[in-house]
Amino acid sequence: MEVQVMEPRKVRKNYHHGDLRAELLRSARTLLEQQGISVLGLxxxxxxxxxxxxAAAPHFGNLTGLLSALATTGYEELAAALEPVLEKGAHAAGLVYVRFAINNPGLFxxxxxxxxxxxxxxxxxTASTRTSRMLTLLIDxxxxxxxxxxxxxxxxxxxGKVHGLAVLAIDGFLDVLLSSQGEDMSLEDLLDDALR
Amino acid sequence: MEVQVMEPRKVRKNYHHGDLRAELLRSARTLLEQQGISVLGLxxxxxxxxxxxxAAAPHFGNLTGLLSALATTGYEELAAALEPVLEKGAHAAGLVYVRFAINNPGLFxxxxxxxxxxxxxxxxxTASTRTSRMLTLLIDxxxxxxxxxxxxxxxxxxxGKVHGLAVLAIDGFLDVLLSSQGEDMSLEDLLDDALR
DNA sequence: GGAGGAATCTTATCATTGATAAGTTTGACT
DNA sequence: AGTCAAACTTATCAATGATAAGATTCCTCC
Known part of the structure; x- marks a missing residue:
């Protein structure tokens, strides 16, 4: 449906988008979450x-450059989500980590x-090491x-536990665990339990 | 170097390989472990x-079919590696799981x-559920x-912990953890410690 | 034992992809 | 205003997975 907020800056006739770099990242992310990583072509x-x-070449060089930039925003967002719970202990932080993965499965x-x-x-x-440093700090x-x-x-x-739970949740293995057992339990409860 | 064991069955002139299906899986696995998953094309x-x-079409249909068959052998091998330690407790089994991943990073x-x-x-x-059933049995x-x-x-x-450690080990994040710290510790020791 | 039929494998071709060179448009700076 | 570099388009290329059509071989049934 192309929900397009009328951008005030440039008129966007033909050439020169205004901020094509940002819009390419937005488009890539939308496609990534809507249709999965396999359709994420240039x-x-x-x-x-x-x-x-x-049109992407001037901004990112090649596809790898674009995807790397997108992954960078992912690490930054994860770090930003982790920061508020830095003092709240590892349980809360683990939940944040896994929730980020579940809410952004493609990006994660x-x-x-x-x-x-x-x-x-x-x-x-830089973004990656910053995030993992934050994680070790948190665990310490x-x-x-x-x-x-x-x-x-x-x-x-x-x-390992947190990351594994995130990956398994995304791949649907935790749902299998849940449904194979009779106990009706929400995924959220399972995570809360497993992260204890 | 094309180490080619002289196969006794068929003479392999031109047509009709003998067991092309198995050889394609072998070739795929070799390429997968030697050059990574990105070069694993038809x-x-x-x-x-x-x-x-x-030539792969009659045996596997398409690339997805071939890779699915290869992944199937992976699940079967993992189950076979897990079976001997079924009674030895979760620590030993966890080590087997992660070692399998580290020794077959591409396949895993x-x-x-x-x-x-x-x-x-x-x-x-079938192979996948058999392996995960084995895992839950083991944990129980x-x-x-x-x-x-x-x-x-x-x-x-x-x-989650075991799988996360496997994934992080393959992606090199555990090495980063090890080298960032002063303590010189082998990866094996780290895993043994973390799986306690 | 030979003949037909089906399965295996090859060759040729097609649509699609990422990359890139060459050309066009635009904005910025003097 | 005029120049120049950056952004963007068009056109093209090599490489990919899929597939139709043809060649070869195995197997079964008479």
Whole structure:
């Protein structure tokens, strides 16, 4: 239906979009969440944005550049969502992490698809390490003292659990777990339980 | 270098390979582990097997069919690796799970790439559910009683942790965790610690 | 044992993709 | 106003997966 907020800046006749870079990222994200990662081609994105298929090159170079930029926004959003709960303990933070994944399954998946994004892209690398540093910081604030573990072990254990739950939730395996069991339990309750 | 064991059955002149189906799966797996999932095209696989690019169609239909069959062998191998430790507790089983992922990173990744495999393929679905049933069975045998959890919650928590560690290990994030910390610790030790 | 029929494999072709060179339009700066 | 660089389009290329048509081989039934 092309919900198009009438943009006040440029008239957008033919050439020169105004902020094509941002709109390409928007289009890509919409397509990503609506139709999945497999349709996320250069032509589909530019078509959705209403420009020619070569219009992305000046802004992103190639498809990998565009997807890397999109993944970068994902890491930034995740970090922003994590920040308010930094002091609230790992349980709350785990929920935020998994909820972000469930609410943005395409984007979250893209963030860990090293075959289509360029991890050596400096901007992406910065955002990525910032987010993971935030995560380890968060885990280190943990109240329940490590029983017999290395600090690194504790970090891996928690991040692993949270990340695994996120991935399994996106792939539908948690729903399978839920429906195979008789107990009618919401996914949210299951996560709350598993993250305890 | 094309290490080619002289096959005794068919002479393999031109037509009729003998067991092309198996060889295509072998070629695909080799390429997958050697060069990553992004080069796993129909043409690359058939080229590696020394046949024409249309030779896979009679056996697998299309690329998705081939990759689904390959993923199926992955689920079967994982189940076979898990079976001997079924009684040994969740710690040992977790190690087996993650080791399988680390030793077969491409295959393991493919097994959870729902965009390139067909989860509705009956054979794949059978192998997949068999493996996950084995996993839940294994977790249910757990010694450490669930503290305050639903059984489903315990299953999700354990599978999540193990799967998350596997994924993070493949993507190199655990190495980052290890190297950022001063403690020189092997990945194996880290996993052993985190899975406790 | 040979002949037909079906399955396997090849060749040729098509639509589609990402990349890129060359040309056109626009905005910015002097 | 005039110039120049950036943004955008058009046209084209090599490569991909799919598939139809043809060649080869295996297998079964007479």
């Amino acid at each position: 032509r589909a994105i530019t078509r959705h944005a209403g420009v020619s298929s070569a 998946t893209l963030m860990f698809r090293s075959d289509v994004i360029d991890r050596k892209d400096p901007i992406l690398a 604030n943990l109240k329940d003292h490590p029983p017999q573990r290395t600090r690194t072990g504790t970090r891996a254990a928690h991040w | 043409r690359a696989i058939t080229r590696h097997a020394g046949v024409s690019s249309a 990744t493919l097994m959870f790439r729902s965009d390139v495999i067909d989860r509705k393929d009956p054979i794949l679905a 045998n757990l010694k450490d009683h669930p503290p305050q959890r639903t059984r489903t919650g315990t299953r999700a928590a354990h599978w």
